[in-house]
Amino acid sequence: MTEELYRIGAVSKLTGVTVECLRAWERRYGMKPAEKAGKTRFYSETQVHRLTQIKRLIDQGHPISQLVKLTDADLTNRLGQYSSALTPSNRRLKVALAGTALLLAEEQFSDSNRLEILDRWPSADAFASASLQPTPPQRLPKLDVVVLEMSSLDIYLIDKYIESIEARVVVVYHFCTNNDLQIATERGLEVLPWPSTWQQIEEACLRAGREFRTTSSTQRRFSDEQLFHLATRTRIEGCTCPRDLVQLITQISAYAIHAERCGTVDSAANHVEIGLEANAARASLENALGVLIEDEVLVQNAN
Incomplete structure (x- = not known):
């Protein structure tokens, strides 16, 4: 039995994917329509179903560059895992x-x-x-x-x-x-x-x-005011590490923000990952700064 075909405008309305995005995906990822008549694109019911699944996963934060490589079964499996995680908890x-x-x-x-x-x-x-x-x-x-x-x-x-x-x-x-x-x-x-x-x-x-994104590693341990205080008030004889660490933390924090805003639409997902990795590095440096603070407190208490 021949599948029903849908024009690109109808596909956009059915799936929530814009016409411009469908054309871009065709160019970038080879997601071609089932048929073409001149400049008119026609998509099959199977393709509409697949596009609907992809759109739902994109809405959940999955990058299109990864989703296009998955089979229909893989897409269904991911959606099933996500739906089970959406089961309401006791707390609203x-x-x-x-x-x-x-x-x-x-x-x-x-x-x-x-x-x-x-x-x-x-x-x-x-x-x-x-x-x-x-x-x-x-x-x-x-x-x-x-x-x-x-x-x-x-x-x-x-x-x-x-x-x-x-x-x-x-x-x-x-x-x-x-x-x-x-x-x-x-x-x-x-x-x-x-x-x-x-x-x-x-x-x-x-x-x-x-909070499906990894936020535990990106939450800031120190505010800007606290960092300034630690850089200017922490005194360890013969050691500039507190000030040096604060400068590194501030620079990496600024870069993480820049990374998420940098790049083109095509590379936005990669830049988000870069930002997350930069934030993880910043969190490690904040932990190191915390160790120095604890050491200073111990020395002061001993004196």
Whole structure:
């Protein structure tokens, strides 16, 4: 029996992969349509199913360069492993919503037992302003995930939001450029187009809450203020290691941020991995600095 064929525009709507992205994948990875008639591309049902699986895994942070090498069975297996990991735990995720459309969506579908909405803000800017205040008028609750509504997907702004809060971020956008969307996808960011269903928002929060990226090695042990204090106040006779270590830590931290923003759309995933490795190196140096601090304290106590 001959499979039904779909034009590239229909495939885009069915899978969530943009037309531009489908054409780019054809050029870069050889993901050719089943048939071509002139400039019109036609995809089979099997290809649509495969593309849907790939899109779901990309949304979970897997780079396209790895997924294209997998068989259909491998893709199904990965999705099965991921779905089992999404089983709700006893503790609901603590979530904040920032955006009018999100608040209205919650109002309609507020019977969820998977998320605990602890805070609500009319916009992403309002939430960011509150979280950046040195002495907030009200203490912000400890959150697992913050869902931000953005008029236009802006990678620079997303990075700013991420820096200002100690929680994973889900972004719901109204408009975007292909470049920003591709970078966000390659970096494993949780982004959803509006309109999205409340179920889709919940699932994105659950994915973000899992922290599938290796964050334990990238969390900072010392703040910038603490590093400055250690570099200028720590005194070990005949030893400049505290200052030297602080300079190295600061330089590597700056490079890790640069690495994730560097490169083209095609190399974004590789640069994210470089950033993670740089952060792991920084964490090792911070541990070394911690050993020096402990030694100094022991010497001072002995005297």
